[in-house]
Amino acid sequence: MSNFTQVTMNTPVEPLINDEYTGEPPSKRLLAHLQSQREREVKIVGMYCGYAPEEIVRALGLVPASLCAFSEASIEAAEEVLPANLCPLIKSSYGFIMRDACPFFAISDAVIAETTCDGKKKMFELIADRKPMHVMDLPQLPDEPEALDNWTLMIRKLQKFLETQFNRTATDDEIEQAIRAANVKSRLMNRVFSYAALTPPVIGWPELYDVLFLAQTASAIEMAPILDDVMMKLEARKQNGYVYGGKRAPRVMVTGCPIGPIGGGAAKVLTIIEEAGGVIIALDSCSGMKPYADYIEEGTGDPVRALAERYLKYPCACMSPNTRRLTETTRIIETFKPDAVIDVVLQACHSFNIESYKVGEHVTKNHGLPFLKILTDFSQSDVGQIRTRVEALLESC
Numbered sequence: 001m002s003n004f005t006q007v008t009m010n011t012p013v014e015p016l017i018n019d020e021y022t023g024e025p026p027s028k029r030l031l032a033h034l035q036s037q038r039e040r041e042v043k044i045v046g047m048y049c050g051y052a053p054e055e056i057v058r059a060l061g062l063v064p065a066s067l068c069a070f071s072e073a074s075i076e077a078a079e080e081v082l083p084a085n086l087c088p089l090i091k092s093s094y095g096f097i098m099r100d101a102c103p104f105f106a107i108s109d110a111v112i113a114e115t116t117c118d119g120k121k122k123m124f125e126l127i128a129d130r131k132p133m134h135v136m137d138l139p140q141l142p143d144e145p146e147a148l149d150n151w152t153l154m155i156r157k158l159q160k161f162l163e164t165q166f167n168r169t170a171t172d173d174e175i176e177q178a179i180r181a182a183n184v185k186s187r188l189m190n191r192v193f194s195y196a197a198l199t200p201p202v203i204g205w206p207e208l209y210d211v212l213f214l215a216q217t218a219s220a221i222e223m224a225p226i227l228d229d230v231m232m233k234l235e236a237r238k239q240n241g242y243v244y245g246g247k248r249a250p251r252v253m254v255t256g257c258p259i260g261p262i263g264g265g266a267a268k269v270l271t272i273i274e275e276a277g278g279v280i281i282a283l284d285s286c287s288g289m290k291p292y293a294d295y296i297e298e299g300t301g302d303p304v305r306a307l308a309e310r311y312l313k314y315p316c317a318c319m320s321p322n323t324r325r326l327t328e329t330t331r332i333i334e335t336f337k338p339d340a341v342i343d344v345v346l347q348a349c350h351s352f353n354i355e356s357y358k359v360g361e362h363v364t365k366n367h368g369l370p371f372l373k374i375l376t377d378f379s380q381s382d383v384g385q386i387r388t389r390v391e392a393l394l395e396s397c
């Protein structure tokens, strides 16, 4: 018999991050952090993608800010220019910029963009005159021999752009230091995630999001004491037999397109999973755990090439073939032991939509787990239909 006491997720426990933004959407804490940097005259670089090498930004003493938006509110405005049948993430991001209503874009001194999916790269053309922008040409056949050379060159070009833009330079030693700091942060983040991997877990997705979204912008030095405190609280929960969700709640791995923060349109899927009795133990997306899944090789003597190597391994559906998505899925399944996998695909995201077939085959045939693809946008119109499908999935666990 288990020693764990079943405690519902509504049982009050001390918040993991306890500050004036506790209980607020993560975006508020994020913006406050950026504003405090700005007051210290630190320059801010907006980024749209998991392929943007944050370590170059950090090595130059700059601070990164994620610019992807996840709200339905700006989509109508965006559709005055963009086609309606485009990914909601692109429309939402563009709509806020068009209406001068994106505080993260407004606070950015420059923007890094990449040639990932067609929608994003064409949207970048429409906003290129609003901020100094550098577009990185991302190789999309990551296993070809030239890919590494080309991506190394693209990172060097980004470095040059930022150096010119902000009138400063970064030595290879400074980039190496930024790599070591990034690895420290990833190790700490993975230790936090290990409390979601526990059976039963002691942390749920809203708290994971609090940590994940702050980590988007805070440096390793800023995050280390916060994460130490978070882990102390998680360890205490574990020792006290706290359980997040029901003790026998089906464990769900969520994979796919970026979902965005609490309050964002696609986060409805996460809420529905919990309301249906499931507990989310792994969030495999760019707005989730994915940025911390791998480490950058240290001490190679060529830190930019080491960065290129790591970022080329990033398993996004814009890569072909994206075999690392499947090996990463296996790693997550073996570590987090889900009872089911849900693939969240944003409407009109063809690459994740098509890749979902392979992911589903892999999950069901190689791991024997139930799998559900949910194609959605940022509206609330499909909540009932998603709920029915999620409930049916969890009943089969």
Ligand code: SF4
Pocket: 048, 049, 050, 051, 116, 117, 257, 258, 286, 316, 317, 318
């Ligand atoms: S899903 Fe792919 S294109 Fe989108 S942010 Fe992540 S890495 Fe970039």
Ligand code: SF4
Pocket: 087, 088, 089, 090, 116, 117, 118, 119, 120, 257, 258, 318, 346, 348, 349, 350, 351, 352
């Ligand atoms: S979700 Fe898909 S279509 Fe949308 S920006 Fe990301 S890769 Fe592009």
